[in-house]
Amino acid sequence: MDKRYDHNSTEDKIYKLWEKSGFFNPDNLLRKKTTNNKQQITNNSKSTKRGAQKSKNWDLKSRNFTQKPFCVIMPPPNANDPLHLGHAMFVAIEDMMIRYHRMLGDDTLWLPGTDHAGIETQFVFEKKLKKEGKSRFNFDREALYKKIWDYVQENSETAISQMKKLGASADWSRSKFTLDPNIVNTVLDTFKKLHEDGLVYRDLKLVNYCPKCGTAFSELEINHQEKNSKLYYLKYGPFTIATTRPETIFGDIAVAVHPDDKRYQKYIGQEIEVNYLIEKRKVKVIADKYVDPEFGTGAVKITPLHDHNDYELWQRHKNKLELPKQVINHNGRLNQHAGKYRGLKSHIAREEIAKDLETANLLTRTTKNDYQNKVSTCYRCNTAIEPLPLPQFFIKVKPMVEKTLNILDKKQVKIHGAGHDKILRHWLKNLKDWNISRQIVWGIRMPIWYDVEKNPDIEVVFLDKNGGKKSGKISELLQDDKYQILNISVGLQNLSAPMGAKYIVSKNSPGESYLQETDTFDTWFSSGQWPFATLQNSKKGDFERFYPTSVMETAYDILPFWIMRMLMLGVHITGKTPFRDVYFHGLIRDQKGQKMSKSKGNTINPLEVVDKYGADALRMALIIRSSAGLDKSVREADFRAARNFCNKLWNASRFISMNLEISDPKSQNQNGKEFFEKLNKIITIVSKQLNDFKFGLATDTLYNEFWHWYCDECIELNKQGKLGQTQLVEGLEVFLKLLHPIIPFTTESIWQELQKNHPNKLSSKLLMTTPWPTNNDK
RNA sequence: GGACUCAUGGCUCAGUUGGUUAGAGCGCCUCGUUUACAUCGAGGAGGUCGGAGGUUCGAAUCCUCCUGAGUCCACCA
Numbered sequence: 077m078d079k080r081y082d083h084n085s086t087e088d089k090i091y092k093l094w095e096k097s098g099f100f101n102p103d104n105l106l107r108k109k110t111t112n113n114k115q116q117i118t119n120n121s122k123s124t125k126r127g128a129q130k131s132k133n134w135d136l137k138s139r140n141f142t143q144k145p146f147c148v149i150m151p152p153p154n155a156n157d158p159l160h161l162g163h164a165m166f167v168a169i170e171d172m173m174i175r176y177h178r179m180l181g182d183d184t185l186w187l188p189g190t191d192h193a194g195i196e197t198q199f200v201f202e203k204k205l206k207k208e209g210k211s212r213f214n215f216d217r218e219a220l221y222k223k224i225w226d227y228v229q230e231n232s233e234t235a236i237s238q239m240k241k242l243g244a245s246a247d248w249s250r251s252k253f254t255l256d257p258n259i260v261n262t263v264l265d266t267f268k269k270l271h272e273d274g275l276v277y278r279d280l281k282l283v284n285y286c287p288k289c290g291t292a293f294s295e296l297e298i299n300h301q302e303k304n305s306k307l308y309y310l311k312y313g314p315f316t317i318a319t320t321r322p323e324t325i326f327g328d329i330a331v332a333v334h335p336d337d338k339r340y341q342k343y344i345g346q347e348i349e350v351n352y353l354i355e356k357r358k359v360k361v362i363a364d365k366y367v368d369p370e371f372g373t374g375a376v377k378i379t380p381l382h383d384h385n386d387y388e389l390w391q392r393h394k395n396k397l398e399l400p401k402q403v404i405n406h407n408g409r410l411n412q413h414a415g416k417y418r419g420l421k422s423h424i425a426r427e428e429i430a431k432d433l434e435t436a437n438l439l440t441r442t443t444k445n446d447y448q449n450k451v452s453t454c455y456r457c458n459t460a461i462e463p464l465p466l467p468q469f470f471i472k473v474k475p476m477v478e479k480t481l482n483i484l485d486k487k488q489v490k491i492h493g494a495g496h497d498k499i500l501r502h503w504l505k506n507l508k509d510w511n512i513s514r515q516i517v518w519g520i521r522m523p524i525w526y527d528v529e530k531n532p533d534i535e536v537v538f539l540d541k542n543g544g545k546k547s548g549k550i551s552e553l554l555q556d557d558k559y560q561i562l563n564i565s566v567g568l569q570n571l572s573a574p575m576g577a578k579y580i581v582s583k584n585s586p587g588e589s590y591l592q593e594t595d596t597f598d599t600w601f602s603s604g605q606w607p608f609a610t611l612q613n614s615k616k617g618d619f620e621r622f623y624p625t626s627v628m629e630t631a632y633d634i635l636p637f638w639i640m641r642m643l644m645l646g647v648h649i650t651g652k653t654p655f656r657d658v659y660f661h662g663l664i665r666d667q668k669g670q671k672m673s674k675s676k677g678n679t680i681n682p683l684e685v686v687d688k689y690g691a692d693a694l695r696m697a698l699i700i701r702s703s704a705g706l707d708k709s710v711r712e713a714d715f716r717a718a719r720n721f722c723n724k725l726w727n728a729s730r731f732i733s734m735n736l737e738i739s740d741p742k743s744q745n746q747n748g749k750e751f752f753e754k755l756n757k758i759i760t761i762v763s764k765q766l767n768d769f770k771f772g773l774a775t776d777t778l779y780n781e782f783w784h785w786y787c788d789e790c791i792e793l794n795k796q797g798k799l800g801q802t803q804l805v806e807g808l809e810v811f812l813k814l815l816h817p818i819i820p821f822t823t824e825s826i827w828q829e830l831q832k833n834h835p836n837k838l839s840s841k842l843l844m845t846t847p848w849p850t851n852n853d854k
Numbered sequence: 855g856g857a858c859u860c861a862u863g864g865c866u867c868a869g870u871u872g873g874u875u876a877g878a879g880c881g882c883c884u885c886g887u888u889u890a891c892a893u894c895g896a897g898g899a900g901g902u903c904g905g906a907g908g909u910u911c912g913a914a915u916c917c918u919c920c921u922g923a924g925u926c927c928a929c930c931a
Binding site for chain 2 (some may be wrong): 077080081307314318319321332366368370371372378385386450494496499503506632635636665689705706707708709710711713714717718719720721722723724728729730731732734735766770781787788792795
């Protein structure tokens with residue numbers, strides 16, 4: 077053996093050895109025919125045969141088959157995202173669990189996959205288009221979808237090959253992509269079921285619309301940023317009103333005051349005349365407790381279609397008020413209701429209108445930019461969110477929330493990680509209905525069909541045969557002989573059905589007069605079904621064999637987006653919890669405890685670490701002394717320390733190996749009893765820590781016991797002739813097994829090295845499938 | 855405003871049914887290389903476990919309050 081452990085020359089070789097064994101695939105590790113396992117035998121007859129063949133080469137005799145299923149569904153990384161430390165963290169922890177359970181003899185499946193990451197990916201692609209001088213509006217939706225598909229394909233191997241570099245022992249033969257046809261089919265089935273259960277509805281609500289991204293977002297995807305704004309005080313009939321957004325006045329339908337506000341009692345219920353610059357209008361004065369009499373002047377103008385609070389207020393007073401108008405369009409510009417301000421972007425119109433109000437002597441004062449308020453912004457591009465009315469599809473969450481709280485109460489699912497179980501409950505209890513419509517093409521198109529004959533007011537935008545852009549009402553377009561439904565459907569970019577439009581839910585076109593909705597599902601709607609969607613579309617029998625899955629492991633920051641949705645959809649569709657345990661790992665921070673981000677320039681590229689210190693060092697540094705749900709800072713020194721540990725292990729093994737070559741005259745069983753007692757204690761402790769999800773602690777225990785007990789004490793005792801060789805060899809074998817889930821490459825390459833130098837000394841040929849040590853060993 | 859989390863040697867963190875002299879890594883100091891490993895070894899300095907009370911035979915650990923830090927959510931035109 078070399079004097080140093082060289083990760084560069086071993087890792088690829090070892091990974092190939094594992095892959096070639098076929099044992100990432102649990103079918104190849106199933107017990108050979110037995111009487112009481114008929115179902116599994118039939119389901120996996122082919123692979124079992126293959127497995128039997130493999131087991132000849134690899135000698136699985138010593139393997140103890142518990143056959144207990146253990147399944148982890150990998151959180152699918154974005155198909156075309158390069159790996160960051162967060163990915164390395166989940167690979168390290170999940171692979172640790174998987175290898176541990178595989179060694180325990182469990183029927184162990186780690187099912188990998190990749191995510192289409194709807195909006196994220198479409199944006200990256202649009203940036204690329206922009207560089208080419210094009211935009212998404214140059215293509216019909218089908219063509220655009222295909223172009224993004226091809227683009228994702230080009231990069232799809234990146235994520236997988238990088239995870240392999242980290243040693244991930246996932247069953248790649250079962251890998252899934254969120255847009256695989258059978259996954260899409262399951263997602264559509266789910267939607268259909270939700271619709272049949274009465275949980276889907278279409279409603280005109282104010283959505284969080286990003287004019288730049290051109291799509292609505294769910295409430296979870298919105299940031300609130302502190303901003304300094306101007307507060308404009310407008311003359312508003314007999315009132316003075318403070319507002320940050322004078323440009324919305326054309327959409328006002330009322331003034332609201334607090335019901336107990338003495339100043340305004342006489343106006344409540346009256347109509348007042350207001351000068352709107354472009355016209356004079358009468359609006360009603362209403363009373364609502366929502367108004368804070370202390371703020372501004374205690375009177376608020378109400379613009380229902382451009383402000384969430386105003387919208388709710390309007391809902392409460394609907395019967396007394398006229399129908400509101402939308403004055404800002406989806407491109408973020410004012411529309412025909414704004415008279416001469418039409419076409420201006422809202423923030424520019426604001427300045428113009430303020431100026432004109434001042435000229436007209438309607439502006440009493442304007443504060444400087446010192447009014448602190450919070451503005452909703454797009455989490456992606458930071459553009460100010462425009463609350464806009466849009467007919468969207470919503471999912472009623474209440475029945476699913478109740479079922480989820482129920483399984484939490486019954487402890488059918490356990491959450492590991494610093495109070496995140498409480499956070500989950502808090503989320504569930506305050507959850508609003510889920511807007512699942514997205515105005516992008518990169519995703520699963522909603523299986524919603526509109527009969528154009530019954531919905532003549534549908535507006536469409538499409539490219540005609542010559543690539544020319546056409547838009548208008550469907551009924552009018554169809555009167556022209558040039559256009560048929562079919563070619564409109566083919567060139568379709570966008571379809572907007574008015575509120576109240578009739579639709580059917582169907583996977584296929586219900587007839588020739590139908591056009592399909594152009595919106596796609598929120599990415600999280602499909603990934604929320606991931607545990608059952610993957611297993612139902614995996615090998616036959618996988619769902620029955622592995623569902624509910626064992627552990628869902630992920631960073632805590634996607635709790636509301638993903639974990640909560642998986643629980644809700646999983647329990648609603650399958651009737652069972654999708655997983656029995658949730659393990660949250662913390663975020664990796666830099667040495668100062670700051671979040672890593674590209675803009676701060678403090679990111680660590682895991683591949684560079686792998687290159688310099690080895691995949692094992694990276695894995696160990698991330699796991700050691702980490703705690704569920706708590707963040708962890710790492711720096712270069714941590715990788716170095718872990719690399720040194722791998723080298724220490726290598727050299728201790730080298731010592732044992734050299735020791736075995738000379739006959740050992742001192743190899744009696746001196747101190748044998750104490751040695752094995754201690755060794756057994758370590759086995760018990762580490763196994764318990766792993767069972768209890770104390771991964772950081774288990775790693776710490778192994779680090780210290782191996783280095784400071786086994787090396788510093790036991791090896792030194794042996795040199796002095798006070799501890800037998802048998803003990804040392806046995807001890808090394810146990811440590812290699814215990815450490816394998818953490819540092820698989822180093823341990824396996826030592827195992828193979830010992831194999832080569834001392835055939836028949838070890839209990840099996842491949843460490844990866846060697847049984848986990850039990851304290852009954854000696 | 856609401857919720858959650860954290861506070862342990864210079865730095866980063868372990869320490870979960872309360873139990874002997876509170877641990878590790880990195881850093882620091884002294885010494886050591888014909889020895890498995892200098893990606894190492896031997897030894898050492900360094901902590902009133904944020905503060906104040908309480909429960910207990912016994913508290914870093916449980917309870918209350920306070921202080922400080924962070925995260926998430928909700929927010930007034």
